[in-house]
Amino acid sequence: MQTVKVAVVQAAPALFDLNKTLEKTAVLVKEAAxxxxxxxxxxxAFIPAYPRGFTFGTVxxxxxxEGKKLWLRYWENAVNMQGKEIEKLGSIAKENKVYLAIGVIERAENGGTLYCTLLYFSPRGALLARHQKLKPTAAERVIWGEGDGSTLSxxxxxxxxxxxxxCWENYMPLARMSMYQKGVQLYLAPTADHRETWQTTMRHIATEGRCFVLSCNQFVTxxxxxxxxxxxxxxxxxxxxxxxxxxxxxxxxxxxxxGPLWNEEGILYADLNMDDLHKSxxxxxxxxxxxxxxxxxFAVLNQPETLNFQG
Known part of the structure; x- marks a missing residue:
């Protein structure tokens, strides 16, 4: 029997502040490790924020x-994939010898479009993969671009x-099937959905995919x-x-x-019996x-091969 200990961090970033959020991330990762x-x-969207409540001046x-000024502030604190912030996140994972998965707002290489992205770091500090959200929901489409099959990592x-x-990619049956098809065992579902109905979705995915599901949201006031x-x-x-x-x-x-954990910041832990995957x-x-x-x-256009990494 293999047992894996996992943690999900329910916290708020230092909203709209890249550097302070990186500092908070380091503290929280150390605590969990x-x-x-x-x-x-x-x-x-832990870095730099999920901008809940704002219209960005759009009709x-x-x-x-003024809405464009807010978007500029958001853009300035987004993650540059060639920037020192990637090195910092890698060093946080390496110093604590953990796999780190974190939601960020990614700035496109050409300096324009923003993407809602999930980054994966290894215990050696390497950026293993990234996934760009395929379909921003509702007003998210004003501020974020769409990913494609090449990041279904x-x-x-x-x-x-x-x-x-x-988040709501998890309501896309074919997107879920793309994960199941490649044998996902530790299914990560970072979200901004704080409705109780989200719990039903997560339990359904675990049962449907016969996988462990880790869902993580922010607590923000x-x-x-x-x-x-x-x-x-x-x-x-x-x-x-x-x-x-x-x-x-x-x-x-x-x-x-x-969990589920409501109305406070905190870290949830669980010891996962990996034999449960096979029995189920x-x-x-x-x-x-x-x-x-x-x-x-069933086929996914441009889906990458599963990356093999032994930490």
Whole structure:
């Protein structure tokens, strides 16, 4: 029997502040690693923020100057994939000898479009893979671009096969199947959805994919937003708790191992019995004997091969 200890970090970043959020990330990773975590997951858009409550000055047919100033602040604190922030995240993983998966806002190489991205780092500090959200939801489409099949990444490690999807991508059946098809065992689902219905989705995915599911959200209050943000007055009618969390860890039978955690920052831990993966597939294997390839055909355009990495 192999046991893997995992952690999901429910916290807020230093909103709209790249460098301070990197400092907070280092503290939280160290705390989880000292308690034995081998894989640590952070929420969607942890660096530099999930900009909940803002319109960025958009209505159909026009954008305001103040809204563009807010977007500029967001862009300036996004992650440059060739920047020192990638080195910093790698060093955090290496210093603590952990696999680190963290949601960031990624700045495109040409300096324009932003992407909502999940980054994977190895215990040696290497950036193993990244996944760009395929379909931003609703108003997210104003500020983020769309990813493609080339970033539907999975990684074979000594802990198990890592992979996952971001927030409402998890409602896309074919996106989930792309993970199942490549044998995902540790399914990561960073999110900004704090509704209780999200728990049902996570339990369904664990049961459907016969995989461990780690879902991680932020806990954010209105008072955490910097007072000098452009268009901050937009938040005046928002509740004090902007995101109440709901992070959770679930086994391949859909049973909750830790959480859900509500209305506070915290770190959830669970010891995963990897034998449960194999036992659970005796009666249902979504990419195996239940796939019925004689009836259905499934393909993903430009999907990368599973990366092999032994930490």
């Amino acid at each position: 000292q308690k034995g975590a081998q894989l640590i997951l952070f929420p969607e 159909v047919g026009s954008r305001s100057e 999975t990684i074979k490690t000594e802990l198990g096969v890592l992979g996952g999807l971001i 209105k008072s955490m937003y910097p007072p000098d943000l452009p268009t901050l007055e937009e938040l005046k009618d928002q509740p004090e708790i902007m995101s109440k969390g709901g992070s959770v860890i679930i086994n391949p039978q859909g049973e909750i191992l830790a 597939k005796m009666d249902f294997d979504v990419a195996g004997h239940y796939a019925r390839e004689d009836v259905f055909q």
